[in-house]
Amino acid sequence: MLAVACSMRVRINHGRTPIRADTVAGRLPAAAWQRHSAGNGAKGPRYYDWAWIHIGTDSHRHLLIRRNRTTGELAFYLCWSPTEVPLSELVRVAGVRWSVEECFQAAKGQVGLDHYQVRNWTSWHRHVTLAMLALAFLTALAADAAPERPDDAYHPVRSRDPITLTVPEIRHLLVAVFHPPAVTVARLLHWSNWRRRHQATARRSHYRRRAAGEPAG
Structure with a gap:
């Protein structure tokens, strides 16, 4: 799967003349769009409208189009798979890009x-x-610090526990250990627990807002 610009030209219906990707999107009927989640983001499920269309002569080549429900902004992907796959699978693969971007963001910030x-x-x-x-x-360290709890304990809406120790929180605690602040260890851990409880509350609110009115699954 390769993200491409809206000016990318593709061939559809075995046509000889390539057509711009954004032109193809503009010609699609309303029934061609399906709503799927590209995975969970920082503020809940990332729902978009998706459409796909066969391109070229290979039946396993597709142009995948993502449309933002709020802004109408479009994104385009050229896709190829060794076997036929449903639209939901292409959406899942497209959503994996979020984890890559999240990794780079964490590396830069932390x-x-x-x-x-x-x-x-x-x-x-x-x-x-x-x-x-x-x-x-x-x-x-963050993975080792995550306690084993029932599945419901990890549910972003149902769980009332503070979030598990994250990479930023562990880095914050390590800095405090090697450069002790003017507070006691008990005070430091109390603030860490306070922050994570409020982060859990914020996460539940975000997930409820995103999930309201969205299709299940």
Whole structure:
């Protein structure tokens, strides 16, 4: 799956003349659009309207179109699969991009992936390697710190417990350990628990708002 610009030209119905992707989207009937979630985001399920159309001569090639329900903004993907797959599977794969972007965002914000001033490949490679190693270390700690609880305990709406320790929270605690603030350890842990409880409350609110009026599943 490859994200492409709206000016990308594709062939449909074995036509000889390529057509712009945004022109294809404009010609689709209302029945061609289906609502699917591309996965859970920071504020709940990410619902969009999706449409797809066969392109080229290969029956496994598609132009996948995503439409924002609020703004009407369009995004386009060229897709190929070794076997026939349903639209929901293509949507799922398109949503995986969120996890990649989230990883880069975490690396930049938590371990300074983009905080470098280097002019050659070797020094850049060393900086990026150490940054990703630090992120992997924090991620492993966060995974080990997650308690085993029933499935309902992880449900973003039903759970009343604070969120589990996250990478930013673990980094915050480690900084406090190596550079002790002017507060006691008990006070520091109390604030950590307070933050995570309020983050859990905010997450429940976001998920309820996103889920209101959306199709189940």
